Amino acid sequence: MTRSLLRPVLALCLVLIAGGAPAQAQEAPAFTAGQRAEILGILRQALREDPSIIREALAGLEEADRRDRSEAQRAAIAGNADALFRDAADPSKGNARGDITIVEFFDARCGYCKQLQPAMDALLRRDPNVRVVLKDLPILGPNSVLASRALLAAQRQGRYVPLYDALLSLRTEPTEAVLRQQAERAGLDWSRLRRDMDDPAIGARIERNLALAQRLGIEGTPALIIGNTLVPGAIELPALERLVAEARAALNPR
Structure with missing residues (x-):
């Protein structure tokens, strides 16, 4: 042979x-x-x-x-395109009418998510046609769940993104005392926020995100969906820009 x-x-x-x-x-x-x-x-x-x-x-x-x-x-x-890209309840950053949507599954306690954020922020500054949908995925314990509840409650006061930016810059545990401090700094009404955090509807949203991540085979955070590509883990700005360019090219084939 x-x-x-x-x-x-x-x-x-x-x-x-x-x-x-x-x-x-x-x-x-x-x-x-x-x-x-x-x-x-x-x-x-x-x-x-x-x-x-x-x-x-x-x-x-x-x-x-x-x-x-x-x-x-x-x-x-x-x-799962509708749940990923077209859920009107999802918070987002960047251009709400951008031609490219990135979906980011994150945990507010995740070190790799914190590592990714400077590159994501730089991408939004350099590319004005990108929208980032934020999906809370609290998988790292009770404080992760607490932080996700606070973020989703902050959305009801129109302050999701300021609190998100604060928590992703945080280098301490997001305990309730820390969350209160960060929420008040972000201009939130803490009493209202704390009540909303216990709303079953917020728990249901977190459960939907967890179920969606499971259907996609996501095993950790951060996880990005860019076009039809799932990207596990933190990546650098050049890789982000390349994936966005590929997704944009797929939308506008020559």
Whole structure:
């Protein structure tokens, strides 16, 4: 068997060893004991002669898995487009009529979310046609939930973004005492804010965000949706600008 033919055979064997198989393989007849022995013998000889074959086969499998995940994420984004991009209840920053909308899932206690914010703010300064939708995703404990409740309550007083900016710059825990201090500095009525924080409707909004993140396969914060791409983790300004440019190009193909 030639080296070029060994690669697909080895890839198939690795899939079978891993416990899965493509549809075509599942439809094929099972190997006989003799055929299995012959294949294993060929593989052993080939790997002794050229160990790079297995590295290339594994890389091919990883690339196929990455493509599958990417396609699944694009389908999930398309299937949840209204909840992501067109929910009138969501707070936002930037140009409300911008041609590109970025959706940011964040936790106010998340260090990586805080790390991302300077790049996001710089993007909004440099690109006046970007809108950022903010999705509270409090996954880091009780103080995260408390901060999200405060933010969503602040939205009722038209002060979501000032409190958001304050909390994302915070280097201490957003305890209730700290939230009160930051809220008052942001011009909020604390008594009203505190009452609104306990409104079941705010809890329901947080639950919707958590369910949406789960449907999209989001496993941590921050997570950005830019066009049809899900970007996990904090990224730098050049990467943000590149992804925005790609999303804009997809809207206006030449």
